[in-house]
Amino acid sequence: MPPTKPLTSAPSPPHAAGGSNAPLVELKAVHKRFIGTHALKGIDLTLNKGEIHAIVGENGAGKSTLIKILTGAHEKSSGTILWEGREIGLRSPQEALGLGINAVHQEVVLCPHLSVAANMFLGIEEQGYGLLRQRAMIQRAQATLDDLGFRLPAAAPLNSLTIGQQQLVAAARAAMRGTKLLIFDEPTAYLARGETDLLFSLIRRLKREGVTIVYISHRLEEIFELADRVSVLRDGQLVASRAIGETSQAQLIRDMVARSIEQVHHKEAIEKGELLLEVAGLSGPGFKNVSLTVRRGEIVGLYGLIGAGRSEFVQCLYGRQPKTAGRVSLRGTPVKISSEADAIRNGIVLVPESRRDQGLCLNLDVGFNLALPIFQRLSPMGLVQRGAERAAVEKQISDLAIATAGRHAQAFTLSGGNQQKIVIGKWLNHGADLFIFDEPTVGVDVGTKVQIYKIFAELLKKGAGIIMISSYLPEVYDLCDTLHVFRAGRQVAAYAAGEVGHDVILGDAIETQGSRR
C-alpha cells in the first residue's frame, strides 16, 4: 500500500513534538471501590506514546473497571491520573473524548438502524446550509473503509452487517475521530481470522501514526503478535508490566493465576452416591457434543471464559433452548426436557447468572420472591394460604440469615449477597435434587460466599447433585469434584479435583498457541 494520509486527525504528529517525553498516561495508586467490592487496588500503570500496550487477566481481575476509568465511564475512588504529565480528573465520557480517548468495546455500541456512514459520522456530521451532505459523508466513509481494506458498504444499514463487520466499523469510526489513546476491549471475540488481520493492520497503522493503543484480549498469541508491552492484572492489582520480548505465554499464565487464595472455599468430604444425571453428546445453540455425569453428593464444575458455551449448555439442559443432538438421563431413565416447567418437574433447578434480570422480581417483596416457585403448593384450592406462605418464607429468611428489614421489604433494597440468597433460597423448599448454579458468587462479598458454599454442602448431604458454572478459577478448582473446561462452545478437557494445576486449566480455557486451528 502506498503511503497514505493519516487516518486520525489527532492534533500533534507522533514524534515530531520531540519536546515532551512524558508518557501519554500515568496511573498512580488508582483505587476503585464499589459497594461490597474493591475492584482496583492501587494500580500503577504507564502508557507510553505510540505503544501497543496489552492488558491481560482473568475474568474479574479488574480489566473492565480499568477501561471504564480510562474512558471516564466510572470515576476513580482515589489516586492520580496524569495525561502528558498533567493531572486530570477523568470524570465524564465527554472529558475523555475531549482529550482524544476512544474505545472499541467488546459489544458494539453503535446505532444498528443507521447506515455505516451515519454511524461513522454520528455527532460530527458534515453539513452545508444546515442540511446534511449525505453523499459526501458516504464517499468519505467509503474512502476510509476502502483505504483500510475493509470491504464494507458505507451506505448499508449497520444491522445488515455481521457482528464482526460491525466491530470493524466501530474500529474505523474510532480511528477516524481525533484519537490519541484508543482502547480495544476484546475486539476479536466475534471476528473471523480474516477480519482479525484487517483489524491488526489498522492497529499497526494507528501506532505508526503515533496513537497509543491499549489492547485487551484473552488470546495470548494475539498479544505476542501485536503488543510492545504487556501488563497483568490479578484480583484488582497490577502484578507485572513487561516488554513483550522479556516474557512468554507460560509466564503470563503463571502471573494471572498465582494468587493469594483466601480460605473461603468451604468444602466438606461428602460421599458420592448413585448416578443422578447423565448427558451424552448433547448439542444445541452455542455448544457442541457435551458429555458429563453428576452423582448425588458431587459438585461438577464448568469452567471457561465468558462466551465459551457453558451457560448455553445449562440453558439447554434446563429446557430453555432446544437440543439438536444428544441424550439426557435422570436417575437412570432417559428424559425429554423441552421447557423450564419440564425441568422443574423433573427435579432440576437453575439459579441463573443474572439475578437482576433472570432471578428476581426486584420491585416485589422478599416474601413474594421466596414463595414464587411454591405458590402451587401454597394454594391447594386456588387460594393462597397466607399462613403457610408466611411460615415458609420466614423459615427461609431465618435459615439463610437473609439480612432484610422483613419479608415485606422490596428485593432491590437488599445487598447483592442477600439478593443471591433469595435466588438460591426460593428453590430449597422445592424438593429438587439437581441444582445448577450459574456464576453463584459474582458480586457477592466474602462472608456471603462462605454461606453459599455451606448451603452447597447441605444440599449435597441431602443427596442432591450440583453443576456449578464459574469464571473464577480458584472457586471451581477448590469446590468441584470434577471440572470440565469449555472453550468456544466445546468441552475441551475434564479433570478430577486436584488432578492438574491452575495453569493447565487456564491454558485449556484460553486459546494458546497450538490450541487454535
Added chain:
Amino acid sequence: MSENTPSDQGYAPAPQKAKSKFEFLRGLTLLGLLLLIWIALSLATESFLTGQNMTNLMRQTSLWAIIAIGQTFVIITGGIDLSVGAIVGLSSTVVSILLKAGFPIWAAVAITMLIGPIVGAFHAFGILRMGLPPFIITLASMTGLRGIGLLLTDGLTITGLPDEFVNFSRESFLGIPALAWMALIVAIPAFMLLHHTRWGRYIYAVGSNAEAARLSGVSISRTIYLVYITSASCATFAGILTASRISIGVATTGESWELQSIAAAVIGGASLFGAVGNVLGPILGSLLLTTINNGANLLNINPFWQRIIAGALIVLIVWLDQMRRKKR
C-alpha cells in the same frame, strides 16, 4: 490507493439496493392496498369517485396526516404522544375564543400556535427532568388539556366564527383543497428535517441506541425537546384547521385522534420500538384510515362495524410488515 477501490469483488452496494427496493415495496403494498380499496369502492358505490367526495377525503386525510407526522417523530425516538387529540381540542377552542374576542385572524392563529411549544416542552421536561415515561406524561396532558378546554368554554360550543376563517378550509388552490396544501406545508419541512439534517439523524440515533448517541456527543435532551415540540405543534396547527373546517369551537374536538395518529404512523411503517419510520408513511396511513371510514359510510356499513374493521386492519398490516422485515 486507487487500485483497491472499485472492481474488488466486494459486496459493496448490494445490501443498500436490497434495502431501498424493500422500502419501495412496502410503500407500494400500502399504495396497492389503497388502490385496491379505491377501485372496489368506485365499483361498489356511485358516490365514491365524485369530486365532492374526493375533496372531502383529502380534507380529512390532511388533518390526520399533519398530526400523524408529528406523532411519527416521537415514535422514531421510541416514545409516544397521547396528548395530540386533546391538543386539537384545546387549540380549536382557544382560536375560536380569540376570534370571537375580536382578534384579527393572523393574531389569533399566532397566539394559539404557542400551545404547541409550551405543551411539547412540558412533555420533554417531564420525561427528562422528572423521569416520567412518555406514555404517562402525555396521558396526563390528554386528560388535563381536555379539562382546560372544557373550563374555558364552560362545556359550550363556540359559534359564529368569522367567514374568512371558516371559508379557508373550503377553498381550493389549483384544484387541490387548501387543507391538503397545509398538509404539504407541514410534510415538506418535516421531510427535510428528518432526512436531511443532523437533527433528523439524531432522532433516529436516539431511537436506535440512546447510549451510542450519547457517547457520540449527541444531545439526547435537545432531541427529545425537538420531537415533542414538533408533535404538539403539528397537533395545534391541525386543531386550528379543524376549527375552520367544522366552523365551531368545541372542547371535545379530536377525541381519540391520538389513536388515529398512532395507527396511521404504525400502518405507515413506523416501529413503536423506535428508529424506524419516515414522513411518507403517516400520510399514506392517514389516507388508508380515512378511506376506510369514508367507504364504510358510503356503503352504509354500521359505524360500529367500522371500528372493528379498522382494528382488524391495523393488526393485519403491521403483522404483514413485521413478517416482511423478519424475512430480510
